[in-house]
Amino acid sequence: MSVETIKWVKGAARIIDQTKLPHKFEYIYCRDVKTMWQAIKRLSVRGAPAIGVAAAFGVVLGVQKFKGRDKTRFLKLFNATCEFLGTSRPTAVDLFNRLSEMRAVVDLNPQAGVPALKKALQLRAMSIFQADRRVCRQMGGHGVKLIKNGMRCLTICNAGALATVDYGTAQGVFYAARAKGKKFSVYACETRPLLQGARLTCWELMAQKIDTTLICDNMAASLMASSKVDIIFTGADRIASNGDAANKIGTYMLAVLARHHGIPFYVVAPGSSFDLKIKSGRQIPIEERKSDEVTCFAGVSTAPRGVKVYNPAFDVTPAKLITGIVTEYGIIRPPYAKNIHARFANR
Amino acid sequence: MSVETIKWVKGAARIIDQTKLPHKFEYIYCRDVKTMWQAIKRLSVRGAPAIGVAAAFGVVLGVQKFKGRDKTRFLKLFNATCEFLGTSRPTAVDLFNRLSEMRAVVDLNPQAGVPALKKALQLRAMSIFQADRRVCRQMGGHGVKLIKNGMRCLTICNAGALATVDYGTAQGVFYAARAKGKKFSVYACETRPLLQGARLTCWELMAQKIDTTLICDNMAASLMASSKVDIIFTGADRIASNGDAANKIGTYMLAVLARHHGIPFYVVAPGSSFDLKIKSGRQIPIEERKSDEVTCFAGVSTAPRGVKVYNPAFDVTPAKLITGIVTEYGIIRPPYAKNIHARFANR
Secondary structure, three states: OOOOOEEEEOOEEEEEOOOOOOOOOOEEEEOOHHHHHHHHHOOOOOOHHHHHHHHHHHHHHHHOOOOOOOHHHHHHHHHHHHHHHHOOOOOOHHHHHHHHHHHHHHHOOOOOOHHHHHHHHHHHHHHHHHHHHHHHHHHHHHHHHHOOOOEEEEEEOOOEHHHOOOOEOHHHHHHHHHHOOOOEEEEEEOOOOOOHHHHHHHHHHHHOOOEEEEEOHHHHHHHHHOOOOOEEEEOOOEEEOOOOEEEEOOHHHHHHHHHHHOOOEEEEOOHHHEEOOOOOHHHOOOOEOOOHHHHEEOOEEOOOOOOEEOOEOEEEEOHHHOOEEEEOOEEEOOOHHHHHHHHHOOO | OOOOOEEEEOOEEEEEOOOOOOOOOOEEEEOOHHHHHHHHHOOOOOOHHHHHHHHHHHHHHHHHOOOOOOHHHHHHHHHHHHHHHHOOOOOOHHHHHHHHHHHHHHHOOOOOOHHHHHHHHHHHHHHHHHHHHHHHHHHHHHHHHHOOOOEEEEEEOOOEHHHOOOOEOHHHHHHHHHHOOOOEEEEEEOOOOOOHHHHHHHHHHHHOOOEEEEEOHHHHHHHHHOOOOOEEEEOOOEEEOOOOEEEEOOHHHHHHHHHHHOOOEEEEOOHHHEEOOOOOHHHOOOOEOOOHHHHEEOOEEOOOOOOEEOOEOEEEEOHHHOOEEEEOOEEEOOOHHHHHHHHHOOO
16 A cells, blocks of 8 residues: 555654545645644544544644653643644544553653653654554454455445555455455445545545445445445444444444345454443444535535534444454454453453 | 426426526526427436426427428327437336327327327326326325324435426425424435435425425434434335335435334325336336536536446335325325225226
8 A cells, every 4th residue: 555644754744635635635744733633623634543643643743842841831731732632523532542542651651751751652653653554454354354256345434544544444454355366346435425435435446456336325225235235344433342333424324224135244443443431332422513514515505505404424333233343353243242342351 | 386397488398497406596498309308318307297297398399390281290200209208317207107198199189180189289288287286286185194293304305396397296295284384394315416405305495494404315324313203205206016116316225224213104106107017116227327427516526537436316115115105196005016006007
């Protein structure tokens, strides 16, 4: 993969501006935490694992220009930075899990001075970055076993290189299958309102010469009814301890349709997307975004002025509709509450 | 209702150009059959009942300028006109049923001369136009009994005044409920790729001061899971003799989701939308439209150049997922094969 979604370059976090894809490829160099916060909020960088890494880099950006050795002032800035980044987007738990990892660097080194903490935070962010690269490839390695020659796969939103550092979760499975020389094809749901499927997933898959067909989200049911889908892979933004999984709006629709048509439905997500503090998906906060994402397109209004809009960015798929969850440790299967606990209890 | 979707005005069929709504209200005056064919093809006029009326007016446009009394030449022109109009769009059976009604005018009057046939065709087209107005209001009268105070209704595409002469099928039920003073609200699915829900349905419902909320199609499942939908009404483009119903792509998705969530799912369609010559929905031809409907928006490309696209304009909802079919004769309920036969066998 040659897509470098987020990378630390000479004191800045360089991100691909995903709002411009597929027709413009531009980088944004985040040199301060506010620029990173805005990049997350505006979806210039998106995808649960990627915004986890972005948050870690955001912490480094927030504290790196701190002058002096006054630890109280440093901790105040550090805490404010973490809190600020936590307000960017509510649903993906990777962001909060990665912020917790950054906080742990400070909490577990109470004797460390300011320069040592700055250095340790920088190292931790780089290790989070590297872990994402490794973990995505591990998930691909487990998920690839599910793809048989000739399979027609379906996915929604972008769970690819652009949703992670450089490889992907659900789409990482496709890349692993491609690397193994398997023959398969992919239907990509366009993913309204912001068309991450059309803009980002098709762009990535076509670059990898994977046979890709774009559909509108409302065509998935018809496709399944005509036996053109063999397996479904999606990412996740937060998985509760019972296996309920929040992901891009429309994912739950696919899960219900998959059950109706007897099609296996897999979630592909790293450990950083699990939230063991919550019992079920009912506790996952669902971000509602602005109405103009639905009513405008490329600056053109497509609905009557003043129409009411409901625009949740995510939905929750109950565990009972999920065939398996592909993680870096292997594929977790039902009963999820028991098996998720067994896998992650000690972390 | 003050929307006059299609109307005969001084020797021309005047239609509202629905491709321009909601922001521009413009008429197209069709003075020849080719202009009408293009208007149907380009969806300037759309909706099964409306294109049935458009086809009838199209026949009149095709023959009205015929000079002389040579019946052989007249019949050649008449047949060519009917055949030409039949190539505009394949799925909605109203178009073919209305063309058959026009053909019957000629077939049942073998002795009539050219002037008498021209007059009779004009009268038949006007009677088709009037029948649509009457039948829509009758469907509204039957369907309104299904709406209870406080209900949250869901619909897709446009099955309103703009899909008929001036009142609607599924949305006609809402207008009848409004006229009776019932309190209810409507969620409108935007209906990708051409956004008839966002552009047309919201425009119509807001003009009638009906509480309307726009959603993306992929949000319907989440809405149902959170118990925000009490009943679903959709139109139909062709209903087979076993009750299978073709309608705008996404309708089948709603029917599966409705069944999963225990929500009643009603189709509202006039007799002209039934095709008793076919046994099941498998025999309904599904129009596939151009890929740029999916990959472009307001002239802006939204997907990588050259991506493959699957763009069926309709899907088929099997009868077993339909709670009832509201017609001008009342609500037809399962078993559909038997009850549809009983209702229409003598027509």
